[in-house]
Amino acid sequence: MTQHNRLTSGGRIDRSTSMTFTYNGKSYQGYKGDTLASAMLANGIDVVARSFKYSRPRGIVAAGAEEPNAVLQLGATEATQVPNVRATQQELFNGLVSSSTNGWPSVDTDVMGMIGKIGGNMMPPGFYYKTFMFPESLWETYESMIRKAAGMGRAPRETDPDIYDSINQHCDVMVVGAGPAGLAAALTAARGGARVIIADEQNEFGGSLLNSSEPLDGKPAADWVHDVVQELRAFENVTLLPRSTVNGFHDHNFLTVHERRTDHLADIAPAKMVRQRMHRVRAKWVILATGAHERPLVYANNDVPGCMITGAVSAYINRYGVVPGNDLVVMTTNDYGYQAALDWAAAGRKVVAIVDTRSVANGDRVEAARQRGLTIITGSAVIEVQGSKRVTGVSVAALNASGTQIVGSVTKLKADTVASSGGWSPVIHLSCHTGSRPVWSDAVVGFLPGPTLQKQLTAGGINGQYETANALQEGLEAGQQALAKLGLPDVELVLPKVKTLNMAAPMSLFHVPHLKPTSQAPKQFVDYQTDVTAAGIEIACREGFEAIEHVKRYTAMGFGTDQGKLGNINGMAVAAKALNKTIPETGTTVFRPNYTPIAFGAIIGRNCGALFEPERYTAMHKWHVEQGALFEDVGQWKRPWYFPKAGETIQQTLNRECLAVRNAVGILDASTLGKIDIQGKDAREFLGRVYSNAWAKLPVGKCRYGLMCGEDGMVFDDGVTACLGENHFLMTTTTGGAAHVYEWLEIYHQTEWPELEVYFNTVTDHWSTATITGPNSRKLLEELTDGDVSNEAFRFMDWQQITVAGVPARVFRISFTGELSFEINVQANYGMAVWEKLIEAGKKHGLTPYGTETMHILRAEKGFIIAGQDTDGSVHPYDLGMGWCVSNQKPFSYIGKRGMNRSDCVRENRKQLVGLKTKNPKQVIPEGSAAVLDPNGVKPLSIEGHISSSYWSETLGRSIAMGFIKGGLDKMGESVFYPLADGTVIEAEICSPIFFDPKGERQNV
């Protein structure tokens, strides 16, 4: 294919570097510097999409972020697919593979288009709310058909091969947009010594100057841009971010800037390059120089390929050397629209006519067109376009002065391109992100940024200043203002000379009337991507959807991936007319982040896959891995779950591990338990306030178990605390609860009881803990210690500072299994060494490593709770049958005391923790099972409680369970029933939760 729309010279493309790309399987050529859209237009590709609802053929309308139609699938391989890429923003690279996203069998000959033509009349806005209801049972069928038509592009089915990252940036001035206003602002701020970041979504700086033929200082505008960029580059304190879209303006001057680093190079990022990067910028001042988007006019069949906006026509000619057609009709409400005709004529193609909706046209651009001999038809409009896959002609008719009615006859003109301009809309999106409501300006015929809520300045097109000279001046002033706010010296900047053009006032016209009423005229599109028409908006208003938000939601206007950049204002104007109101009375338009879509990958940066969340390992982790342990995630920790031997089922492993502890000795890595070092003369008093039991008399060298409750009296954590010295304690917490407990202690100390002298520090990672437990544990310890660990010298619930394997150790004689146990704590860097010594020495004693699952079984045999498993935030100590762990003698009303005495907490029949023995000892009740009194009752059944812990106990040769039963502590010996999913019912007897060694003799030996 030849690039038959390509000019032989001009533009910012490199004709010596040819690039091949494919679209829908066909190969085409473009040049370096092209966007995918400009290359497609150069090759004469008219149809780039089928519309969402009516399946109408669509072509390229715009040249930037506002493009609604040219939304394509990109990607040469499965893993590199990217859905919904705007061709107008995608730089061309060699080997680019693209395809349209809808249309079957192809975008050119689409079967759905026929259905759209016939059935379209039955699809007014909100039609789906009015149908697909009968019969009720068929909705799912209807919906599956609707869903088949859903979506534009598709997600890849393979994992993303690229990497992304994010970077935190700080600056004095963030300049958004590098057009004339942005460049002037950035240069001023930079010269004044400010730290500046300037970002622009395009590949090169210059903004509107790139698309224009207007000279600066009598030279091409690009020369000035080049000089400014060179100077900015030379500043150490200036960061230039091309290909970077400021996508969100958040609270406290926080901006998210999405930089595309390799999307212009290849399908997949070249080796070692990051595909995209998010700059998380905190700026002292923000200058929005975001420019404006042109509005197309709304007229019949205005979606036929070949209908464009005038600024885009100029951009394709001046920047890319592409004339997107042969015979042009321009329709405009303002002087700017003439530029497209001038550029078109300069490119040597035919301007059929300039149709100006104003009755009088006399600005400088108009004069230029006249002098060039172009046909100007004033007081008229293009009321309808002919053609289906490309414009073939237009109907022109005269309008009345207000543009609301057609007067006179219709003239038909032959043309293949219609460029329309209804004026320009300031790009106020970022200002809206801050929560500022925009305000309508009749002078600008558009919304301007509302009151500034952040430290924000605006310059240029965003203020409705569309002339280059004004934009430059405003940029300079914004830069100076920023310097003044920052307390930096003012600077001089000589702005380039630009010819100021005489401009006639624009006409406020959005929707061009037709001979027929809007409801009967051919479709007049307002929002192309969501197929919203002027008739649709009128229907919505007639039906009572009068708030602009209702109109938008009912019609889906503005809900596309372009977020209505082209259509929203036109839609509001159509609604205003239908409701007989002004645009500002109708409402306002609100934009939300993102300005343009961002890849999920870019938002999350490196925090995915292996770096999604850190894994915490104990010092002995490597050993566990080598032994083939399976791991359980507890918080961020990886804890050994069990240590299977070859050929074992999980139950066989657990049985072996349990019996080893009961009959010989087992070893558990307990390092993950939270540890908080507590010191200070009031530490003891503090413990008494945060635990439910008494701490006043705990002697040095002793340990005690405690329950921690909230002010509501409900248990949230537990653990053993050792008295290391008169004013020194070591508290242990559950593995998952450590951070919460630490903050709990701090908040009470800092905000309620600052008068207490007490200090906390988390020392979880400082210590490695090996728990040896079982009848042989003392024998094992004796081999490795210098201390006397006999029952007489080292009592149950004592701790001692001794050496183990030659390493200083705090050894706690406490037990979570009911067996003789020693918890050996050593400095974490000795952890592995001591562990290996224990393993080695333990061989002859039958030492068996066990994991969390066996730990759970062993403690359940003893009826010990696990906070978080046997508690759920709704149980207090008495519910747990742990009244022994509550001291009401303490002078201070400890946390939880008042709460657990509220009326609901002391009522009869609360759910209480009990043991449960199945009638059939071989049956293990599934954890979570719900108890009922009458298994044959009618649902919904009142639930008596649930099973919180349930295991097979090899030691006891039967199942054991702990669970909650209403009034359970008074129902010992009674039966409850657990109906299971498969229909069976398990009967269990309520009993004490202490199944093994009820007198606790084994731990005392």
Added chain:
Amino acid sequence: MLHIYCPHCGEYRDEEEFHSVGQAHIARPLDPEACSDEEWGEYLFFRKNPRGLHHELWVHSAGCRKFFNMTRDTQTYEIKEVYKIGEQPTVVVQLQAVSGAQS
């Protein structure tokens, strides 16, 4: 993402280093046992939840781990002041005093 000045560190840091703990100046009753269920319930659960100026308790959890108070507009999210525990706010709604003594 709020930008918060930690009065203990003397620096502005990102919100990510902090978290809010709720309404400030809720003093624990000195004699809980003397509270009725209603009073205890009010202390535990009932909050001002204003639209506008709000005094709230924050902690620099990934920093100095210290708590402090903040006066913030819950509508605009503007932070009016931060002040240490035990201090009183200077920015308040009209002349309305902050109820409940903070120890």
Added chain:
Amino acid sequence: MQHYSGFGLLKHSFSHHENWQRVWRNPTPKKKYDVIIIGGGGHGLATAYYLAKEHGITNVAVLEKGHLGGGNACRNTTIVRSNYLWDESAALYEHSMQLWEGLSQELNYNVMFSQRGVYHTCHTLQDMRTNERLVAANRLQGIDNEMVDAEQLQKEIPTLDCSKNARYPIMGASVQRRAGNARHDAVAWGYARAADALGVDLIQNCEVIDMEINDGKITGVKTKQYGMIKADRVGCVVAGNSGVLAKMAGFELPVESHPLQALVSEPIKPFLDTVVMSNHVHGYMSQSDKGDLVIGAGIDGWVGYGQRGSYGIIEHTIQAIVELFPCTSRVRMNRQWGGIVDACPDASPIISETPIKNLFFNCGWGTGGFKGTPGSGNLFAHTLADGKPHPIAEPFSIKRFHTGALIDEHGAAGVAH
């Protein structure tokens, strides 16, 4: 009320859709009503509808400060489910679920209630226990909910990463197959249209600025636009503003208002045909009929009425989504927004009498408001009609925060969505 049907669409297409009736009137308020409902969101409109439909009370006004359904009704992620843990909540949400079923037909408005299933993925043993407990309880409560293992889950949701490679590998999931999504706007509009047809006055752009309270009894409300409007009873259903209205009435609530954000991707071809929620990695997602991936973000920890939250929450949420669905890394996020949720300490709502006689509050739905819409309206209508709560609503009294009889769904579900 004009009947909607496919045939009607065909018929109206011949007259270019010029003759559709208004969905609701635009009345000027009367001087006095039997019942005033403050708040024209989904819950308020449903309340009005059931008051008229089930209790024959039609002298009712709904006062809305903006436009109907313009608050959380149009900002949520449209999830409907009833698999709550405690008997009280299960009864409440199941009551709602049963009203959802057949709601389109009842309102003659397609709310697109799509029972495509809601999965809660389990990533730890504790997750498994929590969900097994939930499933067991629901079974006895007569609510469908079942466990599926990771292998089965992978078959049912091919795009979900059920491999062992994940940071927190999925071990299984609970799934309520009757749960799903509905079209949020349609729910508000459908109730509004039906209530209007029964004679209820829907007053938009009418902001309540004060309450007339004498001897502890409410007799009317003062509005910015229409002055005083009298009423025998007043129901307040203003998610995101409950605290403000309570302050007007002179009391505090056990409620805090937080920003809750949500986001959507660009529309993509069918990718996920169900709803997946993970309390462990903190994210949930479904795909709309238009093709957008609809993603719920976490709640900001501070009080905020700005309908904006922190960007960090968005980052964390998308991290979770890509962790669950690695293929979404190159999919692009289109838009984000925020709502204001009124959260109770126990993650259960308040449907209650208040210290002021004849003033009733329905609030504190937290993140559960959308799914509760029909049930909430139905029960609140009963409360307003009878002057005392419906038995299902009774446990949801404000008094529970004094007695301690909380209905704590936090412990049960980690994050209660």
